[in-house]
Amino acid sequence: MHRFIALGLMALLAGCGSPSVDGTRPLSRQILDQSLALLKPKAAQAAPKPEVFTRASVTKDTTGPVILVSAPKLKAKASLNMIQENGPTRTYVSDDGIVLLLQHGLLAGSRGFGDDLMSSEHSAAHRVILKGSGRYERVLRHINSQNHLEAQALNCSLTDHGAETVTILGHKHGVLRRVETCDLAGRQIENIFWVAEETIWKSQQWVSDQIGSLTIAQVQ
Amino acid sequence: MKLFWAVLGGACCTGHILVAEPQITYNSFGMPGLIDMPSAQSAPDAELIFSVSQSGKSLRNTLTFQISPRLTGAFRYSAIGRPTDTLYDRSFDLRYRLLDETERRPSVAVGLQDFIGTGVYSGEYVAASKNLGPVVATAGIGWGRLGSHNGFDNPLGLISSRFDTRATGYTGTGGQIESARWFRGPAALFAGVAWPVNDKVTLKAEYSSDAYTQEVSRGHFAYRSPINLALDYQIKPTIQLTAYAQHGDEIGILASLTSNPKHNPNGATRDPAPMPVLPRAKAQVAPAGWSEIPSSRSALMAALTPALRQDGIQLIGLSLTDTIAIATIENHRYQSQPQAIGHVARLLSNVLPASVGTIAVVPMVKGIAGSQVIFPRDALETHEATPTGAADMRAATVVTDAAAIDHKAASNEGVYPQFTWSFGPDASASLFDPDNPVALSLGAKLTAEWVPTRGVYVTGTLRQNIVDNYTSDPRYSDSIITHVRSDSTFYDRADGPVLHDLTANYRFRPGTNLYSRFSIGYLERMYGGLSAELLWKPVDSKFGLGFEVSAVRQRSFDGLGFAPLTVTTAGLGAPRSYDTITGHFSGYYAFENGLHAQVDLGRYLAKDWGMSLRLNREFNNGWKVGAYATLTDISFDDFGEGSFDKGIVMEIPTSWSIGRPSRVTRSVVIRPLLRDGGAKLNLSDRLYDLVRDTHVPQLEAQWGRFWR
Numbered sequence: 001m002h003r004f005i006a007l008g009l010m011a012l013l014a015g016c017g018s019p020s021v022d023g024t025r026p027l028s029r030q031i032l033d034q035s036l037a038l039l040k041p042k043a044a045q046a047a048p049k050p051e052v053f054t055r056a057s058v059t060k061d062t063t064g065p066v067i068l069v070s071a072p073k074l075k076a077k078a079s080l081n082m083i084q085e086n087g088p089t090r091t092y093v094s095d096d097g098i099v100l101l102l103q104h105g106l107l108a109g110s111r112g113f114g115d116d117l118m119s120s121e122h123s124a125a126h127r128v129i130l131k132g133s134g135r136y137e138r139v140l141r142h143i144n145s146q147n148h149l150e151a152q153a154l155n156c157s158l159t160d161h162g163a164e165t166v167t168i169l170g171h172k173h174g175v176l177r178r179v180e181t182c183d184l185a186g187r188q189i190e191n192i193f194w195v196a197e198e199t200i201w202k203s204q205q206w207v208s209d210q211i212g213s214l215t216i217a218q219v220q
Numbered sequence: 221m222k223l224f225w226a227v228l229g230g231a232c233c234t235g236h237i238l239v240a241e242p243q244i245t246y247n248s249f250g251m252p253g254l255i256d257m258p259s260a261q262s263a264p265d266a267e268l269i270f271s272v273s274q275s276g277k278s279l280r281n282t283l284t285f286q287i288s289p290r291l292t293g294a295f296r297y298s299a300i301g302r303p304t305d306t307l308y309d310r311s312f313d314l315r316y317r318l319l320d321e322t323e324r325r326p327s328v329a330v331g332l333q334d335f336i337g338t339g340v341y342s343g344e345y346v347a348a349s350k351n352l353g354p355v356v357a358t359a360g361i362g363w364g365r366l367g368s369h370n371g372f373d374n375p376l377g378l379i380s381s382r383f384d385t386r387a388t389g390y391t392g393t394g395g396q397i398e399s400a401r402w403f404r405g406p407a408a409l410f411a412g413v414a415w416p417v418n419d420k421v422t423l424k425a426e427y428s429s430d431a432y433t434q435e436v437s438r439g440h441f442a443y444r445s446p447i448n449l450a451l452d453y454q455i456k457p458t459i460q461l462t463a464y465a466q467h468g469d470e471i472g473i474l475a476s477l478t479s480n481p482k483h484n485p486n487g488a489t490r491d492p493a494p495m496p497v498l499p500r501a502k503a504q505v506a507p508a509g510w511s512e513i514p515s516s517r518s519a520l521m522a523a524l525t526p527a528l529r530q531d532g533i534q535l536i537g538l539s540l541t542d543t544i545a546i547a548t549i550e551n552h553r554y555q556s557q558p559q560a561i562g563h564v565a566r567l568l569s570n571v572l573p574a575s576v577g578t579i580a581v582v583p584m585v586k587g588i589a590g591s592q593v594i595f596p597r598d599a600l601e602t603h604e605a606t607p608t609g610a611a612d613m614r615a616a617t618v619v620t621d622a623a624a625i626d627h628k629a630a631s632n633e634g635v636y637p638q639f640t641w642s643f644g645p646d647a648s649a650s651l652f653d654p655d656n657p658v659a660l661s662l663g664a665k666l667t668a669e670w671v672p673t674r675g676v677y678v679t680g681t682l683r684q685n686i687v688d689n690y691t692s693d694p695r696y697s698d699s700i701i702t703h704v705r706s707d708s709t710f711y712d713r714a715d716g717p718v719l720h721d722l723t724a725n726y727r728f729r730p731g732t733n734l735y736s737r738f739s740i741g742y743l744e745r746m747y748g749g750l751s752a753e754l755l756w757k758p759v760d761s762k763f764g765l766g767f768e769v770s771a772v773r774q775r776s777f778d779g780l781g782f783a784p785l786t787v788t789t790a791g792l793g794a795p796r797s798y799d800t801i802t803g804h805f806s807g808y809y810a811f812e813n814g815l816h817a818q819v820d821l822g823r824y825l826a827k828d829w830g831m832s833l834r835l836n837r838e839f840n841n842g843w844k845v846g847a848y849a850t851l852t853d854i855s856f857d858d859f860g861e862g863s864f865d866k867g868i869v870m871e872i873p874t875s876w877s878i879g880r881p882s883r884v885t886r887s888v889v890i891r892p893l894l895r896d897g898g899a900k901l902n903l904s905d906r907l908y909d910l911v912r913d914t915h916v917p918q919l920e921a922q923w924g925r926f927w928r
Contacts, residue, residue, distance in 0.1 A: 017642025084496035089605040091496035099493035101605045108605045111493035111928065114486075114879065118927065121607035139607055145484040147556055147840040149610055149924035210487050 053079060055169040059220055066219040067092055068169065069100065073212030079219065105193075105200030105218070107207065115210035118143055125156065129178055129193050129200070132160045138182060142208055154189075156182035166194045166202050168217045173201045182206075189213075245414055245422055245452050246460065246476045248273040249333065249341070250282025250294055251313060254412040254426040255448040255464045257366075259358040260329035260349035262317050265289045266482045266837070268845065275464070275472025276440040277301025283868070283890070285845055287837065290317040293847075295868055295890065297652065300340065302438060308654045310892040312336045326350035332402065333366070336866075338394040340434070341365055344403050345410075359411040362429045363403050369431035369446050371406030395863035395893070396856065414452075422452040424464075432467065444468030481843035486879045491554070491928060492531065494563045497604045498570040500597060506573035511540040521632055523571050531563055532881070536584055536674065537630035542575045548582040548589060548630060554881050555842050555873055557583050557914055559925035561593050569600055582622045583914040586905060587675035587727045588735060589622040590914030591759045604927065614923050619916050621759045623729045627674055641668040646683060650712060652892060653695055661688035661712065665720075680722035685715075696789050697895075699860055702798060704746075704774070704825040705899040707787045711745055714778035720745050725905070733758045735907045744902040747772040747825075748782065749799070755907040760916040762810045764908055769803030770901055772825075800827055802901055808908050810917050814838050816846075818908075825899040828852035832898065834869075840921050842873030842885055850898030858897070865898035867891035 058066050058079035065082040080092035080100060088103045101109035104126055110116045117140060124136035138154045161177040175194040182189050191213070194202040202217045244263050247253030250271035252261040263269060269284040277300065284294040294313040299306050311334035321327035326348040334341035347360030361367075363374070364386065376383035386405025412426030428446050436443045450464035462474040510516050517540055524547070525535045532553025539546045545568060551560035561581045568579050580594040599616035603609040646665035653659060663685040670678040690713055697706035723741035730736050735755040742748040749772035757764035773782045776795075786793035804822030811817070818834040830852025838844045849866040856863035867889055874884040912918055 017640070017644070084498065086497055086499045086601060086604055093493065097493050099496075101496075103605065109927075112491070114488055114490035116488070116928070118924070119605065119607050119609055141607070143488050143924055143928065145488065145841055146482055147922050147924055 051077070053077070053169065055171070055219065058169065064220075065090065065092070067100070067102075068217045068219050069094070070215045071211060071213075072215070073210075100214075100216070102216070104198075105203060105216075107203075107205045107214070107216070110207050110211070110214075113207070113211050115142065115208040117141070117207045118149055125158075125180065128158050129180070129195060130198060132176070132178065133158050152184060154182040154184050156180050164194065166217075168202065169219055171219075175201055243416065243422070243454060245424065245462070246271055246284075246474065248275065248464070248472060248474055249280060249313065250284045250296065250476065251292065251315060251331075251333075254358060254414060254424050255450045255462075256428050256430050256466070257358070257362075257410045257412055257426045257448075258315065258329075258331055258333075258345055258347050258360070259356070259412075259414075260317060260327040260347045260360075261356070262286060262290060262292055262315070262329070263478075264480060266480050266839070266845075268479045268481070269476055270478075271474060271476035273462075273472060273474040275466055276435060276470050277438075278435065278440070284313075291315070292317075295892075296334075296341070297657070297892075298340070299657070300435070301440065306654075307340070308652065308657060309338060309340045310652065311341050321350060333364075335399075335402070336395060336397055339364075339398055339401070342398065342401070343367070343430070354416050356414045357411075358413070358426075359409070361407050361409055363405060363407050364401070366410065366429050367406050367408040368433055369408055369429050371408040371429075374403075374405060374407050376403055376407075394861060395866075412448075420454045422454075424450040424452065428467075441467060441470040481839045481841065481845070481876075484841070484876055489555075489875050489879055489881050491559070491881050494928070495527075495566045495570060497566050497600050499601050500569075500574045503569070503572065503574040506542075506575060508542060508575075510573060510575070511542045516540075520571055524567060525632065525634075527567055528564065531560075531567075533560055533564060534635065535632050536635055537582075537627055537632050539626070539630035540576075542573075544578045544580070545572050545576045546580040546582060546592070546625065546630065548584055548625065548627065550584045550586075552883060554925075555875055555883055556840075556922040556925040558919055558923045559881075559928050562926040562928070565595065565600055566604075569597060572597075582625060585910045585913055587671070587677060588907070588910055589625055589627070589729065590735075590911045591916070591919070592620045592622040592625065593919070594618045594620065610924050610926050613926055614920070619759055619919060621732050623732045623734070631674070636671055636673050638671040639668070641666065643667075648712070650709065650894075651890065653691075653709070655693075655695055656689065656691045659688070659690055659709075659712070661685050661690070663687075675727050677725045677727070678723070679725070681720040682717050683720050684717045685712075696787050696791060698789050699896045701828075701854060701858055701896045702826050703784075703787055704798070704800075704896045705894055706896050707777075707784065708746065708894060710777045710785070710787065710792075711775075716778065718745075718778060719780065721904075727907070727910075730754075735911055737905075737907055739903070742775065742780075743770070743772065744904075746775055747901060748775055749773055751901070751903060753903075753907055755911060757808075757908065757911055757915065762917050764808040764912070766806040766808070766906075766908060767803070768806065768903075768906070769801065770903075771799070771801050772901060773797070773799040800825060804832075804900075806908070808912075810912070814840075816844075820900075824850070824852055824897070825901065826852075826854065826896045828854045828897055830854075830898060832900070836869065841876060842871070843876070844869065844871035846870075850900075852898045854897035860895055862893035862895060865891070865893075865895065 062081045067080050070077040078094040080094045082090050083093050084091040090102050092100045097112050099111040106122045108120050119141045121139035125138050128134040128136050135157045138156055140152050141149045144150050158180045164177050166173050166175050173196055175196045178193045180191040189206045192204040193200050204213050204215050206213045244252045248256050251258055252263055253259045263286040265286055267286040271282050273280045279299040282294050282296040287293050292315040296311045298309045313333045315329050315331035317329040319328040328348045331345050333343045343364035343366035345360050345362040345366050349358040374383045383404050387401055408429035410429040414422055414424045416422045426448050428448050445468035448466050450462050452462045454460055458478050460476045464472045528535050534550040537548040549564050554560045564581045565579055577597050579597055580592050582589050582592050595617045603612040643666045646663050648661050650659045663683055666682040668680055694709050697703055699706045721742050723739050725739045727737045733756055737753040739751040751770035753768040755766040774784050776783050783795035786796045802823050802825050804820040807819045809817045816836040816838050820832040823829050832850040834848035836844045836846030846869045851864050870888045871885045875882040
């Protein structure tokens, strides 16, 4: 009996089991780990060293397209390699499994964030971005708490802010800066595109409320 | 009442997104309202509110649910001090908002307070509420308890003199709907205002029509004034604290926690990203007849199995022709089957030779293949990242029955046998015993599952109690019919490791639209025996029919035997033996709006015949909130306190609180009285719930996650 109690107390502390069929730890263990993590003083976690991105470091494993993405709201930065191209859609993935779908440099979706952009209707936006200015409509779809896709129609206008030079990991590009302002349920979101000919070298594009905007730069 | 906090903690503490609607404040009965008085307001749709109020010698714990935008329901468990003891009372409320507020007109609601049961709080009202600037003004007329101060002749007496008098006491053993009393007897007026001073603070004042006759007669407090005053403080959007002064003589406090299954403040779960589609132009080209070569099939299996396992999905089988691939899978990770199906389809596109033009995924749940989801490979390539990709993909998809699939030929070697186990902490609770309203037990639980082959599941649970707050002297059931459930406390108290259940189940498909199960063993904590179930459920239907029959014998309080002791109010007696055949015909229907109905007709554990009705409001994210009631040929008197079996059921998905995908849910059943009439066998994994997850109505509801 006493031994059983001791075992029981051990279980309370640890919680254990065979690896579950989905290859993860038992749920009791996960919950326990989470609770323990909450108890730990925050300061004890050393801030990770800011990673230095150089052209050599982000292209060392690939000759294919690479983008450098920063998410100011999440205080995160990563390089993403293209892993698939399907028609106009390029799928980029980061080391930690975040996926971005880009069509001609425009964000067509994100995966792995949680509050992801599920799809984007931006064919009119693409035409105007290449042209220079105009008004058009966009549609963004997100998934809500009830697993329904929610479509949001945005009225946007784009203006040209003239020539600039952007430097992406040492490479300079002569570009035109074009700023898109969209009305999203009564508030404004701003996307910026640095365009040369048909190429969007750099952009700042809005994903969702929780993720905010991403800055995306085409490295190669 | 700590249990409620613990049970609801996971849900309520997460709260919900701030909505633009004005903040609703709650009264001491846990309903939208003033201090003691109700208002005509409703909470936001689907809001769940748990509130605790204490004033004088009255403690009220209320669970309130906004059943639909207009209908509010509440279950309350109160402790009311009496000179020598405490009265524990259960009560139910309903409120319906008849009219919405417009610029000129107030909103109007009609409500029943404590309309089932012993009627301690029973009262009815019609209330009107109107926003005057930021201030919400309410006025109304009450009957019963709400017509007890400054009452006047019932105006409904003009219609019929029957309305003039109200019977006192309650019918029989309580628990009956006392409709013969509603809106009868003297009526009185009440009124009040709620003034939000700022985002956090609301001041409330009311003229109460409740004279608190019983409480005053018991000397809880002196009744000096009908005016009550309150200050509400909004700690967080989900937590409200209220301090109030009642009748010029008493101070009370109220805390309410809200949560809403429709809005998760943490947003969608953080799911791992899927593999992108490989367009066929890039897929490998295999010579004609490749699918006949055994090594090509085993090579595909070897590539798919670990990749899917990484994603929480098991590859059960793969059947191939040169042009068609059918993968049978079991999804262990994603609450939404379309999400798992979408992941499998994309992975298949990466490994299948270009000649395969049609891909089918068969989602299996605990050994049962519920449907076959078929799509042209072209559609996967075309709709992967288009604006309406999910809807376009659904339009290109065909869902059919999966009964004809030859699992044997397609099976993935090495899937079976499977053995899994887990050992961890376990908490259990039994509620509403007047001697110990919240009986809690903390223990350790060992569960194991052995799956020797597809469809055969041997599962068992061993539990050891470690700490509990059980009283030294249990309450001996006074039930005059066979004690099929009411001795459950003796099962909870069993010493030593307890074999909670140990069952061998076989689930299979006897034919198209048909599903079947056989079970043998210790089926649940209190019964062992044999059980069989047959379900008819077409893959695209919202309607299902089932039949279940079980031959069972009641288990001993502890150990493996079948000789529970006789329990009388005098104490424990000799061992007895009880066996019975129980079974039901069941009808299931899934309404468009998330409402699910289940009707059971049949024979219950105490050999009583009758029917149960269960209504659940289900949310696409896995939340369920519902209620059930059972009426059988056992008379209300023989049933005893409460008159018939009824309860509230909640199911909360784990993914909601951890923010990551999971198929685990936590169920809470609140049964005001556990007695012997209308008792059912507690079988886990009944077929309908396993099957419908992979059927068209449910797939369609969750299809938005296909490309996630």
